[in-house]
Amino acid sequence: MSLFRLLLVGTLVPTLNLVNQARSKSINTFAGPYIAIIHKLDSCPSDGTLQLNTRVSHFNPSRPYDLPIFTGNATLKEDLRDNYWSRADLAVRSNNQWKENAFIFNFPKQGCTAIREQVPDFFRVLAKLSGASTDKGTPCVVPAGVYLLKNEMVNLTFPNFPVIPYARYRFKVTASHSRNFDTPLLCLAVDCEAIPKP
Ligand SMILES: *[C@@H]1O[C@H](CO)[C@@H](O)[C@H](O)[C@H]1NC(C)=O
Ligand SMILES: *[C@@H]1O[C@H](CO)[C@@H](O)[C@H](O)[C@H]1NC(C)=O
Numbered sequence: 001m002s003l004f005r006l007l008l009v010g011t012l013v014p015t016l017n018l019v020n021q022a023r024s025k026s027i028n029t030f031a032g033p034y035i036a037i038i039h040k041l042d043s044c045p046s047d048g049t050l051q052l053n054t055r056v057s058h059f060n061p062s063r064p065y066d067l068p069i070f071t072g073n074a075t076l077k078e079d080l081r082d083n084y085w086s087r088a089d090l091a092v093r094s095n096n097q098w099k100e101n102a103f104i105f106n107f108p109k110q111g112c113t114a115i116r117e118q119v120p121d122f123f124r125v126l127a128k129l130s131g132a133s134t135d136k137g138t139p140c141v142v143p144a145g146v147y148l149l150k151n152e153m154v155n156l157t158f159p160n161f162p163v164i165p166y167a168r169y170r171f172k173v174t175a176s177h178s179r180n181f182d183t184p185l186l187c188l189a190v191d192c193e194a195i196p197k198p
Contacts, residue, residue, distance in 0.1 A: 005141060021143040027072050030172065032163055032166070032194060032198060034194040036156040036158070037157070037192060037193045037195060040190075041186075041189075042191075044174075046079070046183070046184040048075075049078055050075075051077075052074050052186075054072030054074075055070070056068050057069040068153070070125070071150060073147060076147075080115075082113050084109070084110060084186075084195070086107040086110055086114060086166075086175045087107070088105040089174075090103040090104070090169060090171055092166060092169055093168065103168045110116050112116040112137070117159075118160060119158065121155040121156070124169070126142055134137035166194050166196055169190075170189065174187050
């Protein structure tokens with residue numbers, strides 16, 4: 001949590017500057033409360049130890065507060081605990097191009113807790129399916145298993161990021177047991193967007 005806050009302070013300001021530069025000609029309100037939209041969720045090369053194979057329903061602009069629906073499975077070949085080095089590479093779309101590696105977030109010795117704290121409603125679904133505890137006072141463990149998501153509505157609210165720049169983003173999230181990321185155990189590519197709350 002405190003690590004995330006540090007990263008936020010360290011990265012949001014340059015992010016804001018970047019987006020501000022990109023858009024300074026056209027808009028005044030470039031960041032604020034947002035709705036997170038997932039356009040595409042793909043896996044990328046990993047050894048498959050941790051997989052999230054899900055489809056996500058399309059965003060409907062005329063019903064912006066409808067929650068996205070996830071269908072597919074989460075396949076964990078080992079218990080998901082806090083013994084991972086995780087990294088998010090972030091690309092930002094601006095002027096019709098992807099600005100690759102715009103930011104890199106590193107999360108040493110996290111994993112389960114990062115999901116429980118950063119994307120709590122997704123963790124709620126994982127916990128419901130796996131029996132993991134949502135109580136932040138207990139160690140975070142999602143037991144190994146194959147969990148089937150059947151039309152699970154997920155509220156994509158990120159309590160630690162109430163305000164972010166409005167933009168199209170692409171995240172590559174990888175997790176590994178060591179800091180060199182030779183063979184990731186997980187690789188997830190997320191094409192997403194933050195739009196202003198109507
Ligand atoms: C999980 O999803 C993947 C990709 O759709 C599929 O190939 C695999 O068979 C699924 N596994 C189970 C146990 O349903
Ligand atoms: C999603 O969660 C946020 C924060 O808890 C809440 O304010 C919002 O009403 C929720 N949205 C829906 C559609 O349930």
